[in-house]
Amino acid sequence: MAGYAGSSPNGAGAMLRHIRDGRARTHAELVALTGLSRSTVAQRVDSLLTRRLVVPASPGASRGGRPPKTFAFNRDAGVVLAADLGATHSRVAVTDLAGDVLEEAREDIPIASGPEVVLDWLEHELDGLLEGSGRSREDVQGVGVGVPGPVEFKSGTPVAPPIMPGWDGYGVAAHLHERYGATVLVDNDVNIMALGEYWSRWRDTPHLLFVKVGTGIGCGIITDGRIHRGAQGAAGDIGHIHVPDHDEVICRCGNLGCLEAVAGGGAMAARLTELGVPADNSRDVVRHVRDGRPEAMRLVRQAGRELGGVLATAVNFFNPGVIVIGGDIAHADEHLLAGVREVVYRRSTALATRSIRIARSTLDDRAGVIGAAVMVIEAVLAPDAVDLAIASATS
Numbered sequence: 313m314a315g316y317a318g319s320s321p322n323g324a325g326a327m328l329r330h331i332r333d334g335r336a337r338t339h340a341e342l343v344a345l346t347g348l349s350r351s352t353v354a355q356r357v358d359s360l361l362t363r364r365l366v367v368p369a370s371p372g373a374s375r376g377g378r379p380p381k382t383f384a385f386n387r388d389a390g391v392v393l394a395a396d397l398g399a400t401h402s403r404v405a406v407t408d409l410a411g412d413v414l415e416e417a418r419e420d421i422p423i424a425s426g427p428e429v430v431l432d433w434l435e436h437e438l439d440g441l442l443e444g445s446g447r448s449r450e451d452v453q454g455v456g457v458g459v460p461g462p463v464e465f466k467s468g469t470p471v472a473p474p475i476m477p478g479w480d481g482y483g484v485a486a487h488l489h490e491r492y493g494a495t496v497l498v499d500n501d502v503n504i505m506a507l508g509e510y511w512s513r514w515r516d517t518p519h520l521l522f523v524k525v526g527t528g529i530g531c532g533i534i535t536d537g538r539i540h541r542g543a544q545g546a547a548g549d550i551g552h553i554h555v556p557d558h559d560e561v562i563c564r565c566g567n568l569g570c571l572e573a574v575a576g577g578g579a580m581a582a583r584l585t586e587l588g589v590p591a592d593n594s595r596d597v598v599r600h601v602r603d604g605r606p607e608a609m610r611l612v613r614q615a616g617r618e619l620g621g622v623l624a625t626a627v628n629f630f631n632p633g634v635i636v637i638g639g640d641i642a643h644a645d646e647h648l649l650a651g652v653r654e655v656v657y658r659r660s661t662a663l664a665t666r667s668i669r670i671a672r673s674t675l676d677d678r679a680g681v682i683g684a685a686v687m688v689i690e691a692v693l694a695p696d697a698v699d700l701a702i703a704s705a706t707s
């Protein structure tokens with residue numbers, strides 16, 4: 313899109329960015345920010361007003377047909393559909409263009425039912441939520457979906473996802489684009505959770521790691537406020553980093569001594585069962601911790617230390633401002649975080665840890681659906697995308 317004539321660092325899309333970020337509310341402020349002439353700024357703002365992406369903000373400002381004195385981003389210029397599909401349950405939502413949830417639902421549906429069944433169900437759910445929010449498909453600016461497996465982001469296609477039979481290579485984005493005719497973005501669930509956490513609580517901290525500790529362990533990376541996916545979309549796959557002194561443990565990936573095989577919820581459940589405390593999954597582990605079982609508390613604390621060892625390396629390498637810990641095991645009171653903090657603060661360099669925060673997720677399972685919406689909003693309201701939409705509407 314670099315060669316596209318209507319897309320410029322000072323186009324209408326860039327004006328919208330200044331207004332959305334709260335840097336400008338008037339023509340004069342946009343002139344000062346951009347160095348453009350007042351008439352050029354007025355023309356760009358008019359094109360945003362025409363598309364209702366901005367609206368007059370001061371009462372009575374439009375009297376006499378004169379241009380409004382101040383204006384604001386119109387979060388109601390459209391809606392976004394968002395879904396966070398999990399292994400057994402899913403969250404779906406309709407949000408406004410600021411990422412605030414208008415309608416939402418949480419339903420049980422096994423992802424193993426396959427893409428046709430799950431996506432038909434999803435369409436039905438989303439249409440119901442749209443109706444509940446008083447909106448229609450015409451208002452949909454985009455659809456964001458998170459899935460519990462690796463995704464080739466460019467095509468919106470899951471790639472060899474271990475717990476999603478039937479989804480390998482299925483064009484999820486293409487399927488939904490055909491139904492809604494809008495931008496559709498599909499990503500790994502940990503990535504969208506990271507973005508949801510960043511957007512909701514940590515927007516003043518543009519370098520963030522989000523670690524999900526459930527049955528497995530995964531990490532979403534936010535750098536400069538954006539998801540870092542890496543060359544193949546595999547960035548943040550910390551569950552399969554080798555940890556020292558555990559080569560007796562075979563991981564489901566076939567390697568020995570992976571972090572997930574030592575410190576994941578599935579591994580802890582198996583270990584607890586061996587110790588005579590029956591546990592089937594990560595939620596059972598948490599229940600035992602909350603019931604005060606010493607074996608469970610010790611295991612979770614030790615898992616926190618193992619995770620902390622890997623994160624200490626990540627801290628030295630990436631220098632994040634905050635590490636947010638989520639997933640089922642994060643509910644095991646403070647034991648997991650205490651183990652993580654113990655090792656990260658001891659092992660990382662003084663400079664990297666000087667102001668780092670290590671916090672538990674407060675959004676819990678809403679992080680994914682919020683992040684899915686934000687991913688879409690940031691794409692459809694990106695300056696280039698806005699300039700392109702305005703050009704194609706006026707040509």
Ligand SMILES: [Zn+2]
Nearest residue numbers: 552563565570
């Ligand atoms: Zn592994």
